[in-house]
Amino acid sequence: KNEVEQSPQNLTAQEGEFITINCSYSVGISALHWLQQHPGGGIVSLFMLSSGKKKHGRLIATINIQEKHSSLHITASHPRDSAVYICAVTSWGSQGNLIFGKGTKLSVKP
Amino acid sequence: EAGVVQSPRYKIIEKKQPVAFWCNPISGHNTLYWYRQNLGQGPELLIRYENEEAVDDSQLPKDRFSAERLKGVDSTLKIQPAELGDSAVYLCASSLEGAYNEQFFGPGTRLTVL
Numbered sequence: 001k002n003e004v005e006q007s008p009q010n011l012t013a014q015e016g017e018f019i020t021i022n023c024s025y026s027v028g029i030s031a032l033h034w035l036q037q038h039p040g041g042g043i044v045s046l047f048m049l050s051s052g053k054k055k056h057g058r059l060i061a062t063i064n065i066q067e068k069h070s071s072l073h074i075t076a077s078h079p080r081d082s083a084v085y086i087c088a089v090t091s092w093g094s095q096g097n098l099i100f101g102k103g104t105k106l107s108v109k110p
Numbered sequence: 111e112a113g114v115v116q117s118p119r120y121k122i123i124e125k126k127q128p129v130a131f132w133c134n135p136i137s138g139h140n141t142l143y144w145y146r147q148n149l150g151q152g153p154e155l156l157i158r159y160e161n162e163e164a165v166d167d168s169q170l171p172k173d174r175f176s177a178e179r180l181k182g183v184d185s186t187l188k189i190q191p192a193e194l195g196d197s198a199v200y201l202c203a204s205s206l207e208g209a210y211n212e213q214f215f216g217p218g219t220r221l222t223v224l
Contacts, residue, residue: 004152030210043153043201043215086152095166096210100152 003027006087006101013108019074021104023087026068033098034061034072035086043086046072077108112136114216116202122222128190131219135183135204143213144177144187145201153201159185160207189221197223 005024013019023032034046047054047061049070054061058077063070074081087101115134123129135142140161145153156175158166161182170177174193179185189196199218205211 033212035215040217042217043203045212045214048212088152090210097155097158097166098153098213100154102150102152 002101003091003099004087004089004101006085006104008104009102010105011107013077013106015078015108015110017077017108019077019081019106019108021072021085021087021106023070023072023101024068025070025087025089025091025099027089027091027099029065029068029089029091030096031090032063032070033088033090034070035088037084037086037103039083046085074106079108079110082107114202114204114214116200116216116219118219119217120220120222122224123192124224125194126191128188129192129221130189131187131200131202131221133185133187133202133216135185135202136214138206139204139214140182140207141205141211142179142185143201143203143205144185145203147199147201147218149198156187192221192223194223197221 003026007022031050033048035043037043058075060073084103084105086103088098117132142159144156147153157170157177159179162179177187199220201218202216203213205213
């Protein structure tokens with residue numbers, strides 16, 4: 001079983017829809033990261049959080065440490081949001097290295 | 111400020127050939143990571159450097175992979191000889207010193223081994 005699980009694996013939405021991507025993890029963590037990867041490979045860090053909630057523009061990330069669960073929300077989705085969204089954790093047992101989920105491929109149709 | 115620079119962006123080689131990837135991290139970032147990402151998977155750490163010291167290379171296939179960061183700045187990852195299964199995207203990332211800081215990723219090198 002992977003230490004970081006994401007759902008769904010693939011998601012197709014219409015422009016304007018509210019989107020939620022979920023991440024569950026099974027290890028003790030110091031931080032959780034949400035990353036965005038566009039076709040071509042480059043990865044951009046969206047959020048790094050260890051508790052509560054963070055907001056940046058139309059993106060919102062939440063984490064529940066007790067339930068070992070995080071969600072990434074996108075409000076008023078747009079075709080340019082189409083990308084792979086990756087959840088990763090920094091666990092106490094990994095010497096600070098990131099443990100990645102497999103990613104959620106999001107496609108937003110106009 | 112320039113981000114993490116990687117070259118080449120794409121490389122196609124035949125199996126058994128050698129290949130090398132280069133990474134220049136963000137200025138001032140002492141920690142450098144090399145990852146391999148297979149299609150449909152998340153990145154997997156190959157090696158992590160703190161300055162010029164490789165502090166975690168437990169996942170690096172040492173029979174064919176090697177890496178160096180001689181002056182604690184830019185780094186090279188080499189595969190010799192390449193195998194079909196090495197086809198993947200090779201990502202470099204850097205962060206301020208220590209593994210608990212935010213990582214900044216380069217654009218990656220897409221390797222295809224024929």
